[in-house]
Amino acid sequence: xxxxxxxxxxxxxxxxxxxxxxxxxxxxxxxxxxxxxxxxxxxxxxxxxxxxxxxxxxxxxxxxxxxxxxxxxxxxxxxxxxxxxxxxxxxxxxxxxxxxxxxxxxxxxxxxxxxxxxxxxxxxxxxxxxxxxxxxxxxxxxxxxxxxxxxxxxxxxxxxxxxxxxxxxxxxxxxxxxxxxxxxxxxxxxxxxxxxxxxxxxxxxxxxxxxxxxxxxxxxxxxxxxxxxxxxxxxxxxxxxxxxxxxxxxxxxxxxxxxxxxxxxxxxxxxxxxxxxxxxxxxxxxxxxxxxxxxxxxxxxxxxxxxxxxxxxxxxx
Amino acid sequence: xxxxxxxxxxxxxxxxxxxxxxxxxxxxxxxxxxxxxxxxxxxxxxxxxxxxxxxxxxxxxxxxxxxxxxxxxxxxxxxxxxxxxxxxxxxxxxxxxxxxxxxxxxxxxxxxxxxxxxxxxxxxxxxxxxxxxxxxxxxxxxxxxxxxxxxxxxxxxxxxxxxxxxxxxxxxxxxxxxxxxxxxxxxxxxxxxxxxxxxxxxxxxxxxxxxxxxxxxxxxxxxxxxxxxxxxxxxxxxxxxxxxxxxxxxxxxxxxxxxxxxxxxxxxxxxxxxxxxxxxxxxxxxxxxxxxxxxxxxxxxxxxxxxxxxxxxxxxxxxxxxxxxxxxxxxxxxxxxxxxxxxxxxxxxxxxxxxxxxxxxxxxxxxxxxxxxxxxxxxxxxxxxxxxxxxxxxxxxxxxxxxxxx
Numbered sequence: 001x002x003x004x005x006x007x008x009x010x011x012x013x014x015x016x017x018x019x020x021x022x023x024x025x026x027x028x029x030x031x032x033x034x035x036x037x038x039x040x041x042x043x044x045x046x047x048x049x050x051x052x053x054x055x056x057x058x059x060x061x062x063x064x065x066x067x068x069x070x071x072x073x074x075x076x077x078x079x080x081x082x083x084x085x086x087x088x089x090x091x092x093x094x095x096x097x098x099x100x101x102x103x104x105x106x107x108x109x110x111x112x113x114x115x116x117x118x119x120x121x122x123x124x125x126x127x128x129x130x131x132x133x134x135x136x137x138x139x140x141x142x143x144x145x146x147x148x149x150x151x152x153x154x155x156x157x158x159x160x161x162x163x164x165x166x167x168x169x170x171x172x173x174x175x176x177x178x179x180x181x182x183x184x185x186x187x188x189x190x191x192x193x194x195x196x197x198x199x200x201x202x203x204x205x206x207x208x209x210x211x212x213x214x215x216x217x218x219x220x221x222x223x224x225x226x227x228x229x230x231x232x233x234x235x236x237x238x239x240x241x242x243x244x245x246x247x248x249x250x251x252x253x254x255x256x257x258x259x260x261x262x263x264x265x266x267x268x269x270x271x272x273x274x275x276x277x278x279x280x281x282x283x284x285x286x287x288x289x290x291x292x293x294x295x296x297x298x299x300x301x302x303x304x305x306x307x308x309x310x311x312x313x314x315x316x317x
Numbered sequence: 318x319x320x321x322x323x324x325x326x327x328x329x330x331x332x333x334x335x336x337x338x339x340x341x342x343x344x345x346x347x348x349x350x351x352x353x354x355x356x357x358x359x360x361x362x363x364x365x366x367x368x369x370x371x372x373x374x375x376x377x378x379x380x381x382x383x384x385x386x387x388x389x390x391x392x393x394x395x396x397x398x399x400x401x402x403x404x405x406x407x408x409x410x411x412x413x414x415x416x417x418x419x420x421x422x423x424x425x426x427x428x429x430x431x432x433x434x435x436x437x438x439x440x441x442x443x444x445x446x447x448x449x450x451x452x453x454x455x456x457x458x459x460x461x462x463x464x465x466x467x468x469x470x471x472x473x474x475x476x477x478x479x480x481x482x483x484x485x486x487x488x489x490x491x492x493x494x495x496x497x498x499x500x501x502x503x504x505x506x507x508x509x510x511x512x513x514x515x516x517x518x519x520x521x522x523x524x525x526x527x528x529x530x531x532x533x534x535x536x537x538x539x540x541x542x543x544x545x546x547x548x549x550x551x552x553x554x555x556x557x558x559x560x561x562x563x564x565x566x567x568x569x570x571x572x573x574x575x576x577x578x579x580x581x582x583x584x585x586x587x588x589x590x591x592x593x594x595x596x597x598x599x600x601x602x603x604x605x606x607x608x609x610x611x612x613x614x615x616x617x618x619x620x621x622x623x624x625x626x627x628x629x630x631x632x633x634x635x636x637x638x639x640x641x642x643x644x645x646x647x648x649x650x651x652x653x654x655x656x657x658x659x660x661x662x663x664x665x666x667x668x669x670x671x672x673x674x675x676x677x678x679x680x681x682x683x684x685x686x687x688x689x690x691x692x693x694x695x696x697x698x699x700x701x702x703x704x705x706x707x708x709x710x711x712x713x714x715x716x717x718x719x720x721x722x723x
Contacts (some may be wrong), residue, residue, distance in 0.1 A: 211442040211443040214399065218430060220425075220531070235448055
């Protein structure tokens with residue numbers, strides 16, 4: 001097991017490195033450069049050229065690349081072209097709201113999707129099923145930012161039960177923190193939960209038809225026990241895998257939702273940096289996002305061993 | 318489940334009525350009279366079991382043999398209310414003195430696994446892959462015996478996810494004991510393993526241990542060896558027979574394999590398209606098979622002393638259950654079919670006690686030489702059929718077979 005984890009961590013590092021490299025070259029392939037953005041449209045060609053020289057953008061690409069890579073290995077993500085702040089500090093400042101929204105969004109999604117999916121499978125083709133699948137279909141069909149706008153209009157504007165904009169750290173109190181992230185989390189959680197609910201439903205329906213479920217009934221166990229003791233864990237096996245993969249969808253949703261709710265998060269920083277051609281910040285943000293994604297999936301795979309005894313990592317490999 | 322008399326019930330009910338009251342002794346363990354299990358599908362009503370009657374005595378091995386789709390498994394599932402989506406009707410399904418048809422789900426749960434337990438065909442898919450085999454057996458012990466271990470949902474889930482089943486609990490100890498009983502080496506260690514860690518034969522032994530855990534009176538084994546290697550098959554069948562000898566448990570053995578029947582069963586019912594074709598004790602069935610279908614089945618068994626170049630296969634296929642021929646369902650494949658085959662089927666008693674054949678060849682009004690019909694007195698024959706059918710009404714049930722084994 002330990003060997004497996006070490007292998008996967010090494011693997012993850014390689015994946016992140018490749019992603020970072022691709023981003024490094026990709027941002028430089030976009031037309032426009034930071035010097036021009038920084039100095040504005042009126043700046044003279046000489047001034048722009050001087051600034052480019054200053055930023056090291058005139059050097060050959062491979063020189064820039066190797067310099068950047070060697071810095072990364074020293075833990076230095078560089079400084080923002082735009083604000084002269086350290087990229088690492090900027091990222092740390094915005095990571096909290098983004099992770100809060102994504103985390104709560106995931107919890108909301110799972111809390112809705114799994115019970116609804118099970119109910120739907122057990123009561124298939126009855127009204128409970130139609131309600132649950134209908135709602136999940138709505139969730140899947142509506143983009144997160146649009147759900148966010150609707151939620152804002154109803155809960156913040158009309159009812160006024162929660163604040164509409166901004167973010168408050170949990171260090172300033174759990175309740176204000178929850179108030180500020182509840183709607184954004186719901187907005188990212190609903191589409192994610194909608195997909196998971198459909199997955200849970202089909203997985204549970206499949207499990208209900210398994211021979212071992214019939215065996216459990218033939219043993220004289222009651223319905224709830226059969227469902228939760230014999231069925232649920234089996235039904236969750238594919239759900240866990242899918243939940244990990246769909247994390248990318250969730251993280252992507254957070255970017256747009258942050259903008260709707262005026263939250264200074266990772267997504268917003270990333271978009272602003274792309275507009276400004278702030279290369280070091282873009283690269284740093286993408287590294288952080290891929291880091292979260294890759295390690296969450298590693299976590300899911302490790303969790304997989306505890307819910308599926310047929311999988312044992314390590315051993316020979 | 319509901320008990321009601323379908324319109325064509327009389328034809329089959331006769332099976333019990335013609336029985337001359339014999340000295341069978343105690344009442345049989347399980348009595349099934351005129352069982353009908355019907356599935357409603359898009360293509361119409363499918364009578365998977367169509368008027369089947371039989372009785373199983375204490376301590377006997379009762380074989381039910383037939384092709385795939387002949388309704389053997391559905392018959393078994395119907396008894397325990399496990400035939401999902403089916404309408405189950407019968408004149409009587411009684412186990413000891415309990416009426417299984419009158420029981421609701423709760424009542425049936427108390428029977429399942431406790432008085433009647435089942436072993437399924439494929440041990441690979443019939444055991445829960447995410448539970449240790451010990452726990453799968455222990456939970457049956459817990460649920461059907463009052464041993465002071467909580468079986469609430471909460472307690473069960475905590476046991477499964479938090480504490481695990483205590484090795485010193487009575488249910489676990491019993492589970493280990495049962496694993497030993499069915500011949501699993503190192504049962505204490507094996508109990509902690511998951512099904513995928515065991516071989517096919519081992520898994521089927523676990524199924525058997527699980528079936529024994531509630532101290533049942535009847536074990537229904539639905540093709541228990543079909544998924545196993547031939548060498549393992551013999552071991553598992555011997556295991557079942559040993560258990561019968563040791564615990565006096567009755568076994569209903571469902572199989573498509575006549576060789577298995579010959580080795581293990583005391584009495585046999587041959588089924589075809591949801592109906593009975595012939596019942597007899599196992600020896601008689603092989604020495605003196607009467608129904609053309611039974612003879613066809615026996616002739617299609619390969620033998621080591623064969624000098625036949627080709628096995629005698631039965632031509633044609635099992636009829637579409639939504640469009641069975643009227644009268645005898647086998648008539649369209651039967652080499653001996655004649656004018657009476659469209660008449661309602663009744664069970665004609667043959668020489669030996671309990672031997673009965675649902676074939677009009679054995680009507681008294683038919684004179685024949687083997688399967689060659691000489692003459693049929695149609696009027697008299699139909700009269701006989703009506704008499705057999707009518708005799709069914711109001712005659713108390715006495716099992717006419719199995720007395721030899723009582």
